[in-house]
Amino acid sequence: MSITIYGIAKSRAIRNLWACEELGLAYTHVPVVYGPMGSRKPDFLAINPNGRVPAADVDGVILWESLAINLHLARKAGGPLAPESxxxxxxxxxxxxxxxxxxxxxxxxxxxxxxxxxxxxxxxxxxxxxxxxxxxxxxxxxxxxxxxxxxxxxxxxxxxxxxxxxxxxxxxxxxxxxxxxxxxxxxxxxxxxxxxxxxxxxxxx
Missing domain, CATH: 1.20.1050.10 (Glutathione S-transferase Yfyf (Class Pi); Chain A, domain 2)
Structure with missing residues (x-):
C-alpha cells in the first residue's frame, strides 16, 4: 500500500500517523503547515481544495477529514483494528x-x-x-x-x-x-x- 499523509504532527494529522503506526503501514509524511505557507499554497489546494490538513493519498485515492482517512485505512489494511462485519x-x-x-x-x-x-x-x-x-x-x-x-x-x-x-x-x-x-x-x-x-x-x- 502506498500512503502519503499531509499535515504537521501538531494537527489532526496526528490521528492518521497514529493509525498508520497501529496498522503497521509504511507511509510518507509530508509536514504541511497551516496557512499561506502550507495548506493554502496552490500545490496543496490541488490535493485538498478546502485548504486544511490533514489529507492523505492512499494508493492514488485522495482523502480529506482525519477520521474518515482512519476508517478507510483500517478497512483497507484489515486486522484487529478493522471491522469484522x-x-x-x-x-x-x-x-x-x-x-x-x-x-x-x-x-x-x-x-x-x-x-x-x-x-x-x-x-x-x-x-x-x-x-x-x-x-x-x-x-x-x-x-x-x-x-x-x-x-x-x-x-x-x-x-x-x-x-x-x-x-x-x-x-x-x-x-x-x-x-x-x-x-x-x-x-x-x-x-x-x-x-x-x-x-x-x-x-x-
Whole structure:
C-alpha cells in the first residue's frame, strides 16, 4: 500500500500517523503547515481544495477529514483494528462521527480557553458553555465503556477507539474526566500503546 499523509504532527494529522503506526503501514509524511505557507499554497489546494490538513493519498485515492482517512485505512489494511462485519463497520463509523459532532468542538474550545490562549484572551463564558455541553456526551461515553469491557466496538481496541481517543485528547488538561474512571482508564490505555507513543513523539511536546 502506498500512503502519503499531509499535515504537521501538531494537527489532526496526528490521528492518521497514529493509525498508520497501529496498522503497521509504511507511509510518507509530508509536514504541511497551516496557512499561506502550507495548506493554502496552490500545490496543496490541488490535493485538498478546502485548504486544511490533514489529507492523505492512499494508493492514488485522495482523502480529506482525519477520521474518515482512519476508517478507510483500517478497512483497507484489515486486522484487529478493522471491522469484522458490516455491523461493526457501522458502529465504528457511528462512534467516529459522534466524537466529531458531540465532543470535539467543545473539547477544543475548552482547551483553548483553559490552557492554550494567553490568560488575557481566555473567556470564562466559553469555558462554562463548553463544560456544560460536554456533560451529556461524556456521560454517554462513560456508560458505554463501563458496560462494554472498556472498548467501543467488538471488545477489542479498534479504529473507533483510536478516533474517539483523538478527540478526548483535547481534554487531557481538563478536570472533566476526574469522575469518569472508565474514560480515564480507556484513554490512558490507548495513549500508552507503543504506536501512540511513537506517533505522538513526532509532535515534540
Amino acid at each position: 458490516v455491523d461493526e463497520e457501522g458502529l465504528m463509523t457511528m462512534w467516529s462521527m459522534w466524537a466529531v459532532t458531540e465532543v470535539e468542538a467543545a473539547a477544543l474550545a475548552l482547551l483553548q480557553h483553559e490552557t492554550v490562549k494567553p490568560e488575557a484572551e481566555r473567556d470564562p463564558a466559553v469555558v462554562a458553555k463548553s463544560t456544560e455541553t460536554l456533560k451529556a456526551p461524556l456521560a454517554v461515553l462513560e456508560g458505554h465503556l463501563a458496560s462494554h469491557g472498556g472498548h467501543l466496538v467488538g471488545n477489542r481496541f479498534t479504529i473507533a477507539d483510536l478516533n474517539v481517543a483523538c478527540c478526548v485528547f483535547y481534554l487531557r488538561f481538563s478536570g472533566l474526566l476526574a469522575d469518569k474512571p472508565a474514560i480515564r482508564g480507556w484513554y490512558e490505555a490507548a495513549m500508552a500503546r507503543p504506536a501512540a507513543k511513537k506517533a505522538f513523539a513526532l509532535r515534540g511536546d
